[in-house]
Amino acid sequence: MLEIKNLHAKVDGREILNGLDLTIPAGEVHAIMGPNGSGKSTLSYVLAGKDDYEVTDGSVTWKGEDLLAMEPDERAAAGVFLAFQYPMEIPGVATMTFLRSAVNAVRKARGEEEYSTPDFLRTVKEKAKDLKIDMEMLRRPLNVGFSGGEKKRNEILQMSLLEPGLCILDETDSGLDIDALRIVADGVNALRSPERCMLVITHYQRLLNHIVPDRVHVLSKGRVARSGGPELALELEKSGYADYGDEATAA
Amino acid sequence: MPAVEQTVERVKEIDVDKYKYGFSTDIESVRAPKGLSEDIVRFISAKKGEPEWLLDWRLEAYRRWRTMQEPTWAKVHYPKIDFEDLYYYAAPKSTEGPKSLDEVDPELLRTYEKLGIPLKEQEVLAGVQGAPKVAVDAVFDSVSVVTTFKEELAKAGVIFCSISEAVKTHPELVKKYLGSVVPITDNFYATLNSAVFSDGSFVYVPEGVRCPMELSTYFRINAENTGQFERTLIIADKGAYVSYLEGCTAPMRDENQLHAAVVELVALEDAEIKYSTVQNWYPGDAEGKGGVYNFVTKRGDCRGDRSKISWTQVETGSAITWKYPSCILRGHGSRGEFYSIAISNGYQQVDSGTKMIHLGRDTSSRIISKGIAAGFSDNTYRGLVSAHRKATNARNFTCCDSLLIGDRCGAHTVPYIEAKNSSATFEHEATTSKISDDQLFYCLSRGLSEEEAVALIVNGFVRDVLQQLPMEFMAETQKLIGISLEGSVG
Ligand SMILES: Nc1ncnc2c1ncn2[C@@H]1O[C@H](COP(=O)(O)OP(=O)(O)OP(=O)(O)O)[C@@H](O)[C@H]1O
Ligand SMILES: [Mg+2]
Numbered sequence: 043m044l045e046i047k048n049l050h051a052k053v054d055g056r057e058i059l060n061g062l063d064l065t066i067p068a069g070e071v072h073a074i075m076g077p078n079g080s081g082k083s084t085l086s087y088v089l090a091g092k093d094d095y096e097v098t099d100g101s102v103t104w105k106g107e108d109l110l111a112m113e114p115d116e117r118a119a120a121g122v123f124l125a126f127q128y129p130m131e132i133p134g135v136a137t138m139t140f141l142r143s144a145v146n147a148v149r150k151a152r153g154e155e156e157y158s159t160p161d162f163l164r165t166v167k168e169k170a171k172d173l174k175i176d177m178e179m180l181r182r183p184l185n186v187g188f189s190g191g192e193k194k195r196n197e198i199l200q201m202s203l204l205e206p207g208l209c210i211l212d213e214t215d216s217g218l219d220i221d222a223l224r225i226v227a228d229g230v231n232a233l234r235s236p237e238r239c240m241l242v243i244t245h246y247q248r249l250l251n252h253i254v255p256d257r258v259h260v261l262s263k264g265r266v267a268r269s270g271g272p273e274l275a276l277e278l279e280k281s282g283y284a285d286y287g288d289e290a291t292a293a
Numbered sequence: 294m295p296a297v298e299q300t301v302e303r304v305k306e307i308d309v310d311k312y313k314y315g316f317s318t319d320i321e322s323v324r325a326p327k328g329l330s331e332d333i334v335r336f337i338s339a340k341k342g343e344p345e346w347l348l349d350w351r352l353e354a355y356r357r358w359r360t361m362q363e364p365t366w367a368k369v370h371y372p373k374i375d376f377e378d379l380y381y382y383a384a385p386k387s388t389e390g391p392k393s394l395d396e397v398d399p400e401l402l403r404t405y406e407k408l409g410i411p412l413k414e415q416e417v418l419a420g421v422q423g424a425p426k427v428a429v430d431a432v433f434d435s436v437s438v439v440t441t442f443k444e445e446l447a448k449a450g451v452i453f454c455s456i457s458e459a460v461k462t463h464p465e466l467v468k469k470y471l472g473s474v475v476p477i478t479d480n481f482y483a484t485l486n487s488a489v490f491s492d493g494s495f496v497y498v499p500e501g502v503r504c505p506m507e508l509s510t511y512f513r514i515n516a517e518n519t520g521q522f523e524r525t526l527i528i529a530d531k532g533a534y535v536s537y538l539e540g541c542t543a544p545m546r547d548e549n550q551l552h553a554a555v556v557e558l559v560a561l562e563d564a565e566i567k568y569s570t571v572q573n574w575y576p577g578d579a580e581g582k583g584g585v586y587n588f589v590t591k592r593g594d595c596r597g598d599r600s601k602i603s604w605t606q607v608e609t610g611s612a613i614t615w616k617y618p619s620c621i622l623r624g625h626g627s628r629g630e631f632y633s634i635a636i637s638n639g640y641q642q643v644d645s646g647t648k649m650i651h652l653g654r655d656t657s658s659r660i661i662s663k664g665i666a667a668g669f670s671d672n673t674y675r676g677l678v679s680a681h682r683k684a685t686n687a688r689n690f691t692c693c694d695s696l697l698i699g700d701r702c703g704a705h706t707v708p709y710i711e712a713k714n715s716s717a718t719f720e721h722e723a724t725t726s727k728i729s730d731d732q733l734f735y736c737l738s739r740g741l742s743e744e745e746a747v748a749l750i751v752n753g754f755v756r757d758v759l760q761q762l763p764m765e766f767m768a769e770t771q772k773l774i775g776i777s778l779e780g781s782v783g
Contacts, residue, residue, distance in 0.1 A: 090734075090738045091737075091738070092734050093730060093734065094730070113737070114734060114737035114738050115737045115738075115740050115741060115742050115743075117738075118737070118738055118739055118740035119740055122738075123738075124738055126735065129735070130729075130731055130732050130735035131732075132732060132735075132736075132749070132750055132753055133753055133754065134752070134753025134754055134755070134756035134757075135749055135750065135752070135753035135756075139749075140736075140739075140749070143741060143745065143749055144736075144739035144740050144741060145740075147739070147740040147741050147742070147745060148739070148740035151740060183753065200739065204739065204740065
């Protein structure tokens with residue numbers, strides 16, 4: 043479903059992704075781990091289409107289409123969703139307003155009907171309840187003054203509303219307390235489906251106890267240094283990334 | 294909140310052609326010859342059948358104006374205006390005061406239709422049953438041609454008519470208050486207006502009356518090369534309340550148009566006037582050519598104790614805006630408010646702000662200004678807050694926020710503060726920010742287009758001020774914010 047081949051990307055003239063290959067078949071959840079600065083967030087931004095990330099080589103195919111040729115909003119319409127490591131604040135814009143604008147924009151682009159107000163409210167209420175998000179919070183300006191955990195839960199709420207085909211979660215677990223982690227994980231698991239694939243970026247095995255991945259990849263210096271099953275995450279938890287640092291330097 | 298909620302929806306509804314409001318109607322104009330002289334002033338006054346005192350008043354202003362210089366202190370640049378090359382009087386053909394809408398020039402009605410006025414004003418104009426009671430005194434070109442709901446207002450004792458009519462029907466009120474807030478000597482443009490003012494609205498709300506509906510006027514510049522000189526006078530007698538809305542759109546054209554209106558507000562004891570403007574005149578083409586010059590003098594006089602005047606403005610149009618709605622806080626315990634959204638894009642230049650003149654004891658004022666600059670535009674907030682020697686316990690809070698879109702525009706804040714009484718408390722806050730690429734990307738990654746994203750972020754930025762607008766204006770305003778920022782990114 044998602045096929046990344048020999049991806050090279052630069053930021054500020056510096057090469058961060060350096061020949062990355064990754065394939066996620068439909069219905070699978072892949073985890074990406076790797077040391078700080080190895081390029082995990084960069085990969086997520088490149089997939090979502092952030093401006094300052096220049097792809098210098100390689101290709102990304104999503105459902106048979108050239109993802110890199112699309113604008114960020116087109117990618118959203120095509121089903122790409124990135125739960126940000128650091129969600130943005132937008133002062134003055136009620137979260138609810140933002141959600142509605144986003145959902146309707148995406149639905150419209152997909153040729154679906156826009157939600158009516160009552161339908162939309164009902165849908166949000168339902169999903170917010172599952173994620174234990176207080177409706178009162180959704181009346182506040184987007185992410186402004188939200189706690190770290192609230193921001194992350196809000197990302198998952200957006201994800202479930204936008205019904206993406208490719209879910210990229212960038213360290214969604216960081217900043218979550220134990221209960222919130224379970225809630226978020228349940229939210230993510232609820233979205234697992236044969237038509238959907240997921241890329242879960244995390245530093246901790248803990249999250250992967252809840253969201254059990256089909257594959258685990260270790261990213262180092264801008265490429266996949268090793269891939270394996272869920273047991274790879276456990277191994278990393280014990281031994282750390284020391285080996286990969288060396289290997290990548292040698293490469 | 295519902296205001297912002299609809300934004301994106303509204304923006305989407307808008308036609309792709311930006312200036313669907315840019316068109317001319319060809320109602321034949323009756324014009325005075327070009328240029329300004331005593332004879333023209335006499336001609337205007339005679340055309341309107343004015344009494345002697347008003348003609349004298351105009352002539353005094355005219356003579357005064359001849360001795361005055363155009364002000365140059367504002368941060369705006371434009372080619373010198375040749376005041377001898379303008380028409381000072383133009384009236385649509387049908388000026389005989391239609392008794393009902395059937396008698397209104399159909400061309401005029403079609404114009405309103407084309408304006409796509411979302412305020413249900415169209416229904417009001419068309420006399421649709423159950424339409425909201427927003428009274429419309431439509432100034433088409435220079436002469437008021439449609440006035441509705443007069444009867445219902447009359448029941449409440451509210452006088453709402455064109456100023457020319459008021460001169461005839463309520464001369465004592467006009468004589469007493471005209472020029473009492475903005476004297477004929479006030480400034481170059483106000484003096485010019487006093488000499489040649491064409492028409493405008495007159496409102497009088499008697500003692501203790503709460504005006505039963507929002508009063509609304511649509512201004513529209515139509516005949517080419519015609520300076521517009523509206524004159525508006527609103528008086529709220531003791532304990533009265535009135536909310537007045539002014540909105541305007543303009544035809545697209547290739548010539549600069551001068552607009553120099555004067556608005557005077559008088560609030561007596563315990564009275565309150567709320568004056569809201571949404572201004573979206575033609576800002577000029579992509580090169581900045583051809584937009585309206587808007588040089589307006591708006592001033593409110595809180596003449597009575599505990600009176601209150603509140604200005605809310607949304608400025609999105611015009612090539613040049615030079616506008617400082619002000620409050621003279623004369624009555625003890627009186628209060629002035631100024632809420633402003635000023636958006637500039639393309640090559641627009643905005644120099645706008647307010648003056649809060651604290652004269653009485655325990656007077657307070659509040660200024661919230663939101664300037665948004667995009668494209669190559671220049672956006673200046675210029676504000677004066679002053680406390681007189683006798684203004685014990687004067688209080689002001691000012692907050693000026695500027696938002697920049699792109700890096701070729703400019704935002705400036707020029708606050709002047711004068712406190713001659715040591716008990717005055719003036720607070721001033723100012724911020725300048727940019728729409729960050731990260732914010733934009735966040736919105737885009739959620740499926741919003743760039744224009745939707747900008748409209749959403751900007752509507753968030755101006756939220757505090759939007760909430761001050763009467764409901765009738767919110768939807769239009771949000772649309773305008775979207776329209777006026779089209780093409781500002783990417
Ligand atoms: N805009 C930028 N300008 C310059 N360098 C950048 C920029 N964005 C990322 N980098 C650099 O690229 C490298 C990869 O960053 P990235 O955020 O992708 O790492 P990461 O794997 O997500 O790390 P972490 O685990 O800390 O989140 C880092 O060295 C970072 O400093
Ligand atoms: Mg990261």
